[in-house]
Amino acid sequence: MKLLKSALALAMGFTSAASLASDTITIEDIPKIQSVSSTSVSPDGELVAFTRSVPRELYVDQNGSNYSELYVIDDEGVERPFITGKVSISSISWSADGQFIYFLTKKKEDKQRALYRIAVNGGEAQKVLSLKGTGISAYSLSPDGKQVAILAMPAADKSEKELKKLGFMAEVYELGLKNKQLHIIDLAASEKPLTPAALNIEGYVSEINWADDASKLLVKTQPTALIDDKYMKSQWHVLDAKTQQITTSFKTEGKLGTAEFSHDGKYIAILGAEDKHDPATGRLYLADAQSGKVEEWIPNFMGHIGDFEWSNRKNQLTFVANVGAESFVGQIKVGSNKYKKLIKEGKFIASNLSISDSDKTIALRANTAKHPNEVFVIRSSKATRLSNSNPWLDNKRFAKQEAINFKARDGVEIGGVLIYPLDYQEGTRYPLIMSVHGGPESHDKNGWLTSYSDPGQMGAARGYAVFYPNYRGSTGKGVDYSKLGQGDYAGKEFDDLVDMKEYLVNTGLVDTKRVGITGGSYGGYASAWGATKLTEHFAASVMFVGVTNQLSKFGTTDISNEMYLVHARSYPWDKWQWYLERSPIYWAGQSKTPLLIMHGKDDPRVHPAQSMELYRYMKVQGKDVRLVYYPGEGHGNRKAAAQYDYSLRLMRWMDNYLIEGKKDMPDYEIDHAAKLKAVKDANK
Numbered sequence: 001m002k003l004l005k006s007a008l009a010l011a012m013g014f015t016s017a018a019s020l021a022s023d024t025i026t027i028e029d030i031p032k033i034q035s036v037s038s039t040s041v042s043p044d045g046e047l048v049a050f051t052r053s054v055p056r057e058l059y060v061d062q063n064g065s066n067y068s069e070l071y072v073i074d075d076e077g078v079e080r081p082f083i084t085g086k087v088s089i090s091s092i093s094w095s096a097d098g099q100f101i102y103f104l105t106k107k108k109e110d111k112q113r114a115l116y117r118i119a120v121n122g123g124e125a126q127k128v129l130s131l132k133g134t135g136i137s138a139y140s141l142s143p144d145g146k147q148v149a150i151l152a153m154p155a156a157d158k159s160e161k162e163l164k165k166l167g168f169m170a171e172v173y174e175l176g177l178k179n180k181q182l183h184i185i186d187l188a189a190s191e192k193p194l195t196p197a198a199l200n201i202e203g204y205v206s207e208i209n210w211a212d213d214a215s216k217l218l219v220k221t222q223p224t225a226l227i228d229d230k231y232m233k234s235q236w237h238v239l240d241a242k243t244q245q246i247t248t249s250f251k252t253e254g255k256l257g258t259a260e261f262s263h264d265g266k267y268i269a270i271l272g273a274e275d276k277h278d279p280a281t282g283r284l285y286l287a288d289a290q291s292g293k294v295e296e297w298i299p300n301f302m303g304h305i306g307d308f309e310w311s312n313r314k315n316q317l318t319f320v321a322n323v324g325a326e327s328f329v330g331q332i333k334v335g336s337n338k339y340k341k342l343i344k345e346g347k348f349i350a351s352n353l354s355i356s357d358s359d360k361t362i363a364l365r366a367n368t369a370k371h372p373n374e375v376f377v378i379r380s381s382k383a384t385r386l387s388n389s390n391p392w393l394d395n396k397r398f399a400k401q402e403a404i405n406f407k408a409r410d411g412v413e414i415g416g417v418l419i420y421p422l423d424y425q426e427g428t429r430y431p432l433i434m435s436v437h438g439g440p441e442s443h444d445k446n447g448w449l450t451s452y453s454d455p456g457q458m459g460a461a462r463g464y465a466v467f468y469p470n471y472r473g474s475t476g477k478g479v480d481y482s483k484l485g486q487g488d489y490a491g492k493e494f495d496d497l498v499d500m501k502e503y504l505v506n507t508g509l510v511d512t513k514r515v516g517i518t519g520g521s522y523g524g525y526a527s528a529w530g531a532t533k534l535t536e537h538f539a540a541s542v543m544f545v546g547v548t549n550q551l552s553k554f555g556t557t558d559i560s561n562e563m564y565l566v567h568a569r570s571y572p573w574d575k576w577q578w579y580l581e582r583s584p585i586y587w588a589g590q591s592k593t594p595l596l597i598m599h600g601k602d603d604p605r606v607h608p609a610q611s612m613e614l615y616r617y618m619k620v621q622g623k624d625v626r627l628v629y630y631p632g633e634g635h636g637n638r639k640a641a642a643q644y645d646y647s648l649r650l651m652r653w654m655d656n657y658l659i660e661g662k663k664d665m666p667d668y669e670i671d672h673a674a675k676l677k678a679v680k681d682a683n684k
Contacts, residue, residue: 023397024422024461027651030452031055031644034389035372037068038090038352041363043098045356047120048073048363049082050375051089052389056640059672059679061086065638070103072120073375077386082118083125091138096145102128104136111193115139115148129185131155132193137180138207141187142214147241149208149217150183155195177225179204184217184241199244206230211261212312215241216289218259218268227604228561231255236270238289248292254565257281262310262317265289267334269297269308269317274479277486279441279566280304282475284319286334298337302478309353309362318342318362320350322476325403325417325446329353329364329378343383348376349447367448369401397422399460403446408472408499410492412484416469416500417446420509422460431514431658432465432504434497434530434538438521440485441566443476444468452643453520453544453636455651462651463659465509471496487569489550489582490529497526498537513539514658518650520544520636521606525584528614531595532587540657542596542650545606545635548614550579556607588617594624594665596653598646600633624665645670 037053054067068090070083082101083089091104100117107114110127112135118125129148130136133155140149163169181198182205207220217239222229234256238248250259250270255278257271270285274296282304286297298305303323310317315334320327326345332338343350348366351373355362362378366385375387388394399422405415421430433455437444449468450456459466470476473485473493485493497517504510517530517538524546531541547553554560554572564571572579580586595618599611611627618625628649630642637643648670656666 023395025393025396025398025450025457026461027458027647029392030450030458030647031058031640032390032392033372033450035367036365036374036387036389038092039354039363039365039375040092040094040101041354041356041361041377042094042120043096043357045358045361046074048354048375048377048386049092049094049101050365050387051092052387058640058644059676060683061640063632063639063641066640070101070118071387072101073386075377075386077388079387093141095141096143102139102141104139106135112136115150126189127191128187129190130193131183132195140208140210140217142210142241143212144214146187146214148185148187149210150185150196151180151205151208152183153180154178154198174226179225181205182208182219184244199239201239201246204229206234207258209258209260210241211265212263213265216247216261216265217241218261219246220256220259227558231559231562232276232565236268238268248289250287250292250294252285252294254278255281258307259287260308260310261289262315262334263312264315267315269310270294271305271308276565277483277569278479279439279473279482279486280475282306282322282482283479284308284317297332298339300478304475304478304482307351307353309355311355311359312357313359318353318355320353320364322349322443322445324405324476325415325444325470327445329362329383342381343378347383349445350376369447369449370398372448396457397461398457400424401446401449401457406503408492408496412472412492412496413477414469414471414496414500416467416471417444417449418468418504419449419456419460419466421463421465422457424509427508429511430463430465430509431654432467432501432510432516433459433654433658434467434469434501434515434517436469436471436497436517436519436523436526437474438519438523439475440471440473440493440522441475441482443470443474445476452647453518453650455518455654459651459654462655464654465504467500467504469497469500471500486567489568489579490525490533491582494526494529494534497530498534501537516540516542516654516658518542518544518654519546521546524606528584528595528597529587531593532584532591532614535587535591535593538593540596540654541593542598542653543611543614544598544646545600545603546597546610547584547606548610549583549585551576551583552613553606553610554579556609558604585613585617588614588623589621591618591623594653594657596626596628596649598628598630598649600635600637601629601631602633603635605635626665626668645672 037051039050052069070089072080102117114130115128116125138151183196203221209218219237219239222234236250236259237246254273254276259270268287284297284305287294306320308319327349328345329343330339350366352365365373366376367373400420408414471493505512524543527541527543530538597611615627
């Protein structure tokens with residue numbers, strides 16, 4: 001094998017954005033990436049309405065999440081911008097006659113989010129209706145175009161605001177929560193905010209879906225607004241639209257996804273879990289709408305169903321399935337548990353299906369290794385890409401990317417997605433960044449893998465190999481595989497990470513002494529474990545919103561019941577010492593891995609104190625550790641400035657130790673003031 005020097009020299013040339021060639025993806029490119037966030041096909045199948053996520057301009061726009069713009073695109077890929085600029089458009093749907101596109105937004109003159117529509121043949125958007133004292137969370141148009149079902153929180157009592165000003169702000173934790181309510185309203189434009197009576201449905205209503213004949217609705221409920229109840233105690237029901245009474249409830253167990261009536265109203269497709277210990281909603285069920293009987297439609301499916309949509313003229317369901325690191329689009333008919341593949345694996349990573357009334361057009365969003373989510377249509381078993389949200393990506397060079405699989409030390413099949421260094425030369429060893437997904441009920445797919453927290457092609461352009469491990473417990477390989485990590489926090493699941501590293505070293509691709517690990521949430525847990533218990537294997541670690549103490553994590557999270565049922569399968573008091581030993585803080589004393597910790601200061605899932613604990617444990621011992629908090633951010637950064645700052649710190653940490661070979665921590669400051677001045681000067 002060649003010595004490290006050639007790879008190191010190559011990589012060191014990539015330590016600043018300025019030194020990168022314009023034909024590669026850089027850190028500065030990531031905040032510019034746009035993507036399609038939702039699609040909806042017109043009733044006649046000739047047009048697709050879609051929303052595009054547009055990042056805010058750094059150092060110019062006020063702090064906030066991405067903008068969301070509305071477009072319509074035709075068969076030739078010709079886009080028509082309908083509502084663009086500094087807007088937030090969501091929940092798009094077509095009117096039954098195809099003349100209007102409905103959506104939710106909050107304009108300057110609105111106090112709350114309202115329902116709007118815009119004519120397809122042009123003109124300004126018109127407000128359809130709003131609610132007094134509260135915003136609309138979700139809506140569903142009746143197929144006959146006469147009514148709209150709306151979900152909204154109860155309006156706040158006027159005295160609440162007044163009492164708050166007077167200092168009465170005591171909060172009784174997890175009590176006094178308000179339930180989201182269902183309203184059914186005649187679809188007629190109203191200038192004044194409405195105060196409709198909510199339907200008398202017990203619990204919190206989280207999702208709704210009409211039957212095609214508009215006589216019934218599917219209503220999803222949970223006992224309270226708590227996220228734990230959403231995960232573990234949701235239930236679907238049939239509601240008679242005329243009597244406004246629940247007629248049928250479906251007995252399911254565990255996590256529960258979406259549901260939809262068949263065209264004739266006899267059946268209901270439900271996305272759910274196998275049982276209460278199944279960590280994901282990847283099972284497809286077929287229910288009888290009248291009797292409530294529920295059966296698994298594709299038993300023992302060795303993957304996870306991600307989305308589905310009924311055909312409009314026959315009892316056939318189109319669905320997206322994720323298998324391994326790939327996805328396919330399949331179809332299945334009532335009366336059979338055998339499916340056919342409409343679009344096979346390897347074409348794209350698909351989601352967000354929408355089918356025209358004639359069934360001739362299926363619209364969806366999809367991404368590949370070379371572009372984020374775009375609008376695609378399927379006709380006659382042929383998929384065509386319509387949109388191009390980032391034309392500048394067409395001129396970029398991309399590193400080789402592939403899904404790989406191999407055996408762990410105990411024979412279990414593991415794998416993931418590998419991005420080679422750009423201009424990879426066989427026989428040269430490169431630094432590696434291992435980017436670990438969260439969940440762990442998730443998996444990385446062989447599609448677009450570059451974002452503010454994922455180095456992806458940007459890392460490859462800097463001279464890194466980047467690997468996304470799908471360790472045991474990941475989804476995409478069936479229920480049994482997704483349960484392999486249960487009851488074994490940081491055990492064999494994280495031993496898989498070491499086996500993956502060794503595999504890449506043994507192929508000759510990776511320099512074993514220059515391996516970094518990063519990830520968020522459960523991936524942050526893996527990064528903390530890599531920096532402490534597995535410290536000899538990793539030369540640098542960047543932990544994001546990660547778990548460091550399994551004992552205190554259980555008592556400070558909003559998903560403790562879910563943790564017990566689908567992860568730990570025990571309680572901390574059942575085995576205190578075991579939980580402690582599966583916590584990175586327990587191994588902090590032996591750490592030799594420089595650790596950068598980053599965390600949203602308002603994270604409800606993994607309390608920010610989790611990061612503080614490990615920071616303190618390492619700091620007092622003189623370890624190389626740094627903690628960065630992001631005010632206003634939760635379980636992952638949502639706003640452009642925080643995302644960009646994160647990217648800069650992540651790559652500077654990795655470059656410092658893996659490429660530049662430095663022993664001391666990099667500077668803690670980022671000169672945003674200089675960047676701000678440069679932008680202002682450029683705009684003069």
